[in-house]
Amino acid sequence: MIFSTSTTSAVASAAAACVLASALAACAAPRQVAADRSATVRVIVKLTRASEDGPAIAAQAAQIAGVPVTYAAATSSTWHALALHCAGAACDAAIGRLRAADTLYQAVEIDGRKTPAS
């Protein structure tokens, strides 16, 4: 799993960790899903300034939220889905910090799930 965090100082070691983590993730997919969901909260953020640079958006969010953040997907150039890797109160606090950064984010919402209406 790749994390964009505010503490990535050693780029080379991080890259190595990424390769290793990706390989492990591919080998242990089902358990990884469970682990991800138990420790991940997806949010959608609306940027005050449009951007399509996913890694940069995740890195900035990680810096503000204080938890590891993964870029998930773009909805538009202003709305982006991010995965916060945290649980419980730590996630609530991380989301609170993102919402407080209203010069960067016009909105921070939970990226909930919808189901068929039948």
Add this chain to the structure above:
Amino acid sequence: MRRVLICAAVIAATWATPLAMRAPLAQTPAAAASSTVARVIVKFKQGSPVLRKQALSVTAQHTAQAAALGQRIGIALDAGRGLSERSQVVIGRGLSSKQLAARIAAESDVEYAVADERKHIVAAPNDPLYATGPAVTATNGGPAVGQWYLKPPPPAGAASSAWGSTAPGAINAEQAWDITTGSASIVVAVLDTGLRFDHPDLQGGNVLPGYDMVSADNPPANTIFTSANDGNGRDPDASDPGDFVTAGEAGTLGCDQTNSSWHGTQTLGLIGAATNNGVGIASVGRTVRVMPVRVLGKCGGYDSDIQAGILWAAGIHVPSVLDNTTPARVINMSLGGETACTQGYIDAIGQASAAGAVVVASAGNTSGHPVSSPANCPGAIGVAALRHVGDKVGFSDIGPEIAISAPGGNCVNTNTGTACLYPIVTLTNNGTTTPIAGPPGAGYTDAFDASLGTSFSAPLVAGTAALMLSANPSLTPAQVKAKLQSSARPFPTTGGTAGTLACVAPVAGVDQGECYCTTSTCGAGMLDAHAAVLSVSGVQASISLTTTTPTANQDVGLTSNSALNPGQSIASYAWTILNAGTSGATITGANNGDAVVVRPTAPGVFVIQLATTDNSGFVSTTTMSVTVIGPVTPPASTAAATPAGGGGGGALGAGWLLLLLAAVVSLAWTSTRERATRAALSAAAARAARTD
């Protein structure tokens, strides 16, 4: 000599016949028009001066009303059948019914004026399940009423024993198809689980590839696709691989174990299944194009993927995704969740609407709870579900955010193992987990595998919106919503299960089953596809040729025969010769009236266009190709006219003109022979006289 006379008689007869046939040539356009009888149904507004002037007897009243109206518009009008105190048939002459209706409709005290036309039986589509489902067995078949929800509803007040295969909640798509069967230029995006493209009832050529917007479970590594179930993230393949959830997945994904739903195929089929193809079902949109946008996988889909799907469907750029080159004018979302509308949906729906897309969403199926999201979002057309009789079906959610209601299927028979009487019939796949490919896998829901839910109400509205846009592509999303609502039929207050009460405002967590809809809980009324399409179908331009045989160097009359709906009038006409061809046709006089005169100078074909604009600004154009023949000249001048060519003989005239020329030569030759014979006889007689 006798043969010569017979020949001359034949020639004369040959000559005379075309003349007789061409007698109307002498008739002017005005003369032709004067024989036209126009019948119009007119309804006067309350307080009209025409009404106030009337006599006491109803018959005399209608006679006087027709006369007064005729005097005002300058056309003598006779009274026809009276329909009520304020409405009646009036009869005029010298113009078409539609022209007379337009003239009368322009009067300020007239509520409406429409042509009193003959109606014909509207042909139902030949898709076998439209009429009735297969015979019901213990486990499958039906419903006996087929696609009851698309048919015209029974007359108001008709006993249920007389309903046949329809019901009061039916949307009357059948009569809407008499106006339009959909335009291929209108695209409906269906945001759902994807599509089984190989279903035989989707082979009509109107299905677009769409897009798969379901992202990976672990982006950006994109190595885990449990939810997507197709081994990849966002890509151009909108196929539905199945959304079954195994027992193991249920725990990890956080939802219940279930078989595949083929939900996207079911909802899209209602909008765009091939229709009148002798196979399966009919769809509301018939020939509109449908485009699957896959946003749901196992356990549903993320808001971020759905919102990206909304934008992409409307033709708005989504980063890292190929742009949609066939933007949708209608977006259907038979999905939802019990949450408030969030800013992400407000933004996405707002942008899609601004791009011209009508956004339709299902109310939700939590038995009368508040409307789910995104149906509760501003700009969305939220749709609640009705029973066959028109009251709210138990499962449907309701609330003030609902715009309109439509059938969602209901069973009446609630005992286990009995046939569901009024389900929504649509396409499905027979696979329980992964799809079964090709025709063996293609199936239809029925009375036992019943499609029930607000998921099926929304596509009926989306399909109707697509028909409305087919009839009038200039409509904005707000106009479509307003017209859907204003044309809806009122909710019934009787006919439901005994003890049914009026619906009340929903309360979170509190069930509210079957109830009689109100406009504050179920929207403006019951969807009426015919009324909705009719309400946006502006003037339909049409041209009538009033000259029987257009001829070179003679005036050719053409008149507008454009069709209008109640409350409409024609604001302007514009006639244009698009192509004069060899005819040299030009418009003489004004080209902005309800009739026009064209003067061709030679035989050939000219193409004329009429553009009509109605009082709502709707423009309709049509063209007519007119064949012009050569001029006709009387027999006495034939010999003189023929050598000069007469301006060019037309195809019809050339043959008998040649015949006449031959006859003249023959007569001349005969006269010469007769003179020679007479000279010879005279000489012989002289010789005889001399010798006798």
